[in-house]
Amino acid sequence: MERRDVRGHYEELAAEYDEHWIYGPDHVPWMSGRIAAALRLDPTDRIADIGSGTGLFAKEVAKHLRPRHPVLCVDPSEAMLRQLGTPPPADLTPIVASAEDIAEGSTRLPYEQLDAMWLKESVHHVADPARTLRGLADRLAPGGRLLVVMLPASIQYPLFEAALARFEELQPDPALIEGHLRAAGLEAGLSYVEHELRIDRDKYFGMVRARYMSLLSTFSESEIEKGIDEMRVAHSEPVLAFPDRFAFVLGRRCGESA
Structure with missing residues (x-):
């Protein structure tokens, strides 16, 4: 996507992030279960959530x-x-670093190798995804798995038209990410998961x-307000129902896991 102050965006949103991001009580358990199943996680695995944010999914997986x-x-x-949390839960270790820091080895991890890692809706923030x-x-051990969870090239969210158009202009193609994983020497595959979201209209407008x-x-503020006015006209129903579809791009390093 375009280069912007992504870090500043999340710094400002951090305190209220979970409140605005959790669509409903079922969303985080559903997605966390899908991630754990796709990666075939085992309690003995050394795991990293790259771009974890507030740890919504890592918390659920660990639980x-x-x-x-x-x-x-x-x-x-x-x-x-x-x-x-301060201190964080014993089964979670926070590490202040970007995906690039981990990829380049400039930030040292507690584990020499990882058995599983995922990037949930963060790959579009990476300047050079292939590298x-x-x-x-x-960083993967033999048999290690890397999962990229991302939105598809187009979405059916009840956003205003300019936002939907910009999303399609900027969102990377999941097939391209699959190609990057293959080029990195991993066995890779692409699949999709989907479920229906139902969100109170006014809550969703507040999230927007x-x-x-990101x-x-x-x-701008005025563009957002104009967009919400457009959404209000297009959606008079009190509860918005729409499909939430994700691409799961899974790569696996050849060899038996340690």
Whole structure:
């Protein structure tokens, strides 16, 4: 996507991030379960959530997996990671770093190699996805898995037209990410998961106003308000129902896991 002050966007949003991002009580458990199943997580795995934000999904995964090694919550925003708690839970370890920092080895991790890692809706913030994914792949142990969870090239969210058009202009193609994983030496595949979201209309408008998607940070206050007016006309129903579809790009390093 376009280069903008992504870190600043999340620093400002950190304290209210969970409130604006959780669509409903079922969303985080559903997505976390999908991530754990796709990666075939085991309690003995050394795991990292790259671009973890406040750790929404890492917390849920750890709660059910009961990992023997703390899940690494990696994010460049210290403010987002502070939402893990002070101190953070024993099964989570916050690490202030970007995906590039991990890929390039400029930030040292507690584990020499990783058995599983995921990037949930963060790959579009990476300036050079091919190079960064190759570096992350190099951190995998034999049999290690890397999962990129991302929105598809187009979405059916009830956003205003300018936001939907900008999303399609900027969103990377999941097939391209699959190609990057193959080029990094991983066995790779692409699949999709989907479920229906149902959100109170006024709550969703508030999420848009709070710029819950980083895409929305590219619009001015007046553009956001104009967009919400457009959405209000297009959607008179009190509850918005729409499909939430994600691409799951999974790569696996050849060899038996340690």
